[in-house]
Amino acid sequence: MMSDTDLLARMHVLAGLDLDNPALRQRLDEITARTAGRLGLPISLVSFVLDTAQLLGGTYGVEGWIAAAGGTPVEWSFCANAVESGRPYVVPDTSVDPLQSVNPLAFVDGFGSYAGVPLIVDGTILGAHCVIGTAAHEFTDADLAELRTSADEIATVLQGYRRDGH
Amino acid sequence: MASTARPELDDSRDSTGAHQLTQPTLDDALAALRRLYGPHCDDLWRTLLARTGLTGQETDLLSFERLVNTMHGAQPIAQMCGRGLAVRAAAYRHLAAANRGK
Numbered sequence: 001m002m003s004d005t006d007l008l009a010r011m012h013v014l015a016g017l018d019l020d021n022p023a024l025r026q027r028l029d030e031i032t033a034r035t036a037g038r039l040g041l042p043i044s045l046v047s048f049v050l051d052t053a054q055l056l057g058g059t060y061g062v063e064g065w066i067a068a069a070g071g072t073p074v075e076w077s078f079c080a081n082a083v084e085s086g087r088p089y090v091v092p093d094t095s096v097d098p099l100q101s102v103n104p105l106a107f108v109d110g111f112g113s114y115a116g117v118p119l120i121v122d123g124t125i126l127g128a129h130c131v132i133g134t135a136a137h138e139f140t141d142a143d144l145a146e147l148r149t150s151a152d153e154i155a156t157v158l159q160g161y162r163r164d165g166h
Numbered sequence: 167m168a169s170t171a172r173p174e175l176d177d178s179r180d181s182t183g184a185h186q187l188t189q190p191t192l193d194d195a196l197a198a199l200r201r202l203y204g205p206h207c208d209d210l211w212r213t214l215l216a217r218t219g220l221t222g223q224e225t226d227l228l229s230f231e232r233l234v235n236t237m238h239g240a241q242p243i244a245q246m247c248g249r250g251l252a253v254r255a256a257a258y259r260h261l262a263a264a265n266r267g268k
Contacts, residue, residue: 004201004202007201007202008202008243011202011243011246011247012242012243014246015242015243015245015246016242050246050247050249050250050253051198051201051202051247051250052194052198052247052250052251052253052254053249053250053251053253053254053257054253055249055250055253064260065257065260065261065264066257068256068260069253069256069257069260070253070256071250071253071257072253072257073187073253073254073257074250104184104185104186104187107184108183108184108185
């Protein structure tokens with residue numbers, strides 16, 4: 001389980017980033033759009049996993065209450081699993097997954113499949129970059145490699161948006 | 167990204183239908199700060215309540231949201247904590263409004 005020390009480090013690094021900068025949002029939206037297109041899935045996120053919620057820093061294909069809220073409660077966050085393990089998290093079919101089949105994002109909002117990789121800045125895992133399908137979907141090694149490459153690019157982009165003093 | 171619209175809703179704790187998201191409370195905010203700040207949380211909590219004009223006994227969502235707004239002007243870790251709590255409040259508002267409209 002992710003320790004409170006890891007959580008504090010994550011919150012500290014995130015606090016040092018200008019997450020509301022419109023140019024950053026636009027760039028992260030562009031990367032999620034590209035990732036969704038390359039993997040052929042309808043939704044992609046840049047998700048920052050906070051203590052009580054995941055905050056969406058960039059999105060493609062997100063609508064409804066999730067877009068309006070700008071995130072979800074952390075206990076529903078698929079990306080939190082990638083953050084906690086430090087490894088890619090893949091759910092080919094949420095309807096048969098013991099953990100995610102009871103997740104409202106799956107059985108109410110229709111998330112049918114998920115693949116995400118940790119987003120690492122300054123050695124700290126801040127969240128994840130992921131794709132989401134509305135049906136079951138098998139992910140390949142090439143899919144995960146694409147996510148990893150884009151996550152590394154996102155990390156580089158984020159490093160260009162530090163607040164003064166951080 | 168977050169909508170500025172604020173759907174009206176009642177203050178019942180469990181009005182989000184199948185999502186079963188409970189209304190966030192000041193107790194939730196205090197628990198979140200306590201996890202991050204440990205025993206150093208009490209002074210910060212008292213300061214946030216005073217700045218917001220709350221006693222800490224309020225149970226309504228508007229009071230919670232007022233406190234979260236105050237957290238946005240606090241120290242960096244508390245600011246990030248407030249952002250997470252704001253997402254929870256917005257999620258609750260939108261889900262409760264959607265469920266009430268069914």
